[in-house]
Amino acid sequence: MDAARHVQEFAAETMAADATSKPEIPETGDAELIAAVLQGDVASFEPLVSKYSPRLFGTARRYARRESEVEDIVQEIWSKAFQRLSSFRGEAPFEHWLMRLAVRTCYDFLREHQRNRENTFTDLTEPEDNWLERFATAPESASESADAARLLVGRLLEMLSPPARLIITLLEIEDRTVKEIAALTGWSVPLVKVRAFRARAEMRKCLQRIARDKYL
Amino acid sequence: MNVPELNRKLVEAARRAPLDDRVPYAFEKRVMAHLAHPAGVSRPDVWAAFIRQLWYGAAACAVVAFLLNVWSIPQVQDEDHAFSNGVEDCLMDAVDDAGNIL
Numbered sequence: 001m002d003a004a005r006h007v008q009e010f011a012a013e014t015m016a017a018d019a020t021s022k023p024e025i026p027e028t029g030d031a032e033l034i035a036a037v038l039q040g041d042v043a044s045f046e047p048l049v050s051k052y053s054p055r056l057f058g059t060a061r062r063y064a065r066r067e068s069e070v071e072d073i074v075q076e077i078w079s080k081a082f083q084r085l086s087s088f089r090g091e092a093p094f095e096h097w098l099m100r101l102a103v104r105t106c107y108d109f110l111r112e113h114q115r116n117r118e119n120t121f122t123d124l125t126e127p128e129d130n131w132l133e134r135f136a137t138a139p140e141s142a143s144e145s146a147d148a149a150r151l152l153v154g155r156l157l158e159m160l161s162p163p164a165r166l167i168i169t170l171l172e173i174e175d176r177t178v179k180e181i182a183a184l185t186g187w188s189v190p191l192v193k194v195r196a197f198r199a200r201a202e203m204r205k206c207l208q209r210i211a212r213d214k215y216l
Numbered sequence: 217m218n219v220p221e222l223n224r225k226l227v228e229a230a231r232r233a234p235l236d237d238r239v240p241y242a243f244e245k246r247v248m249a250h251l252a253h254p255a256g257v258s259r260p261d262v263w264a265a266f267i268r269q270l271w272y273g274a275a276a277c278a279v280v281a282f283l284l285n286v287w288s289i290p291q292v293q294d295e296d297h298a299f300s301n302g303v304e305d306c307l308m309d310a311v312d313d314a315g316n317i318l
Contacts, residue, residue, distance in 0.1 A: 057236070079251065144229040149229035173227065204223065
């Protein structure tokens with residue numbers, strides 16, 4: 001415990017020292033940084049990484065549970081962004097281009113790891129079990145803001161197939177439009193609609209399985 | 217259990233969950249180090265490339281061998297027939313010659 005506290009204190013001190021020792025750098029626009037990277041100044045890529053990594057981590061954590069997997073996904077996104085930077089035309093903001101890359105990388109990750117999907121809902125923790133019990137007896141008393149509900153939805157998403165999970169996350173949780181999803185994924189609008197229909201059906205089936213497993 | 221209501225509640229719970237956008241300490245340094253020395257670019261895997269080419273060669277050889285085999289089956293059958301006739305003629309000639317001498 002002491003060692004862990006020392007490490008935390010050291011990290012905090014180092015960060016504070018870094019913050020104080022760094023000179024004030026005027027903020028450069030994304031376009032200038034990208035142009036510099038394309039001209040061979042690789043170091044200009046670092047401010048882009050610092051600026052957009054929080055957004056990428058937020059996205060990647062929706063699709064991967066382990067922190068090591070999340071870090072690998074974000075690193076993969078940055079690798080691809082660096083390699084394909086010349087294909088960025090600057091017509092749309094860099095963030096949009098990066099998010100398209102992020103969503104496609106996360107989808108590739110889901111497809112590669114689809115064999116590790118959870119198939120059962122049997123190993124619920126006590127709070128999750130209690131939340132379901134409460135919902136079964138009095139649905140209005142089960143709060144949506146409870147941690148148990150968040151854990152349950154995480155489990156539920158892990159049971160879905162990769163396209164269904166991606167669609168449910170983008171459409172239902174992030175509340176994006178069909179057109180936005182089509183732009184992010186590279187799928188056509190009719191394909192997004194078809195996959196959304198199937199994803200909702202898949203989710204209903206999973207929920208019915210939970211209800212059957214627990215109460216029959 | 218009311219499945220549509222459970223679906224709605226769980227989706228609502230996921231929406232309310234705050235986005236966890238924490239970045240590990242010095243992550244940008246790790247990315248930049250990875251970009252400076254990407255694995256596999258500085259030292260290409262020569263053995264993997266050689267083995268891949270070997271597999272392509274083996275597949276092409278197998279196809280050629282199969283085609284040659286298919287093409288040669290009728291010829292072999294004809295040759296077998298010619299060989300049996302030749303043996304028969306040779307034996308019968310010897311018998312004929314012996315009959316003539318006697």
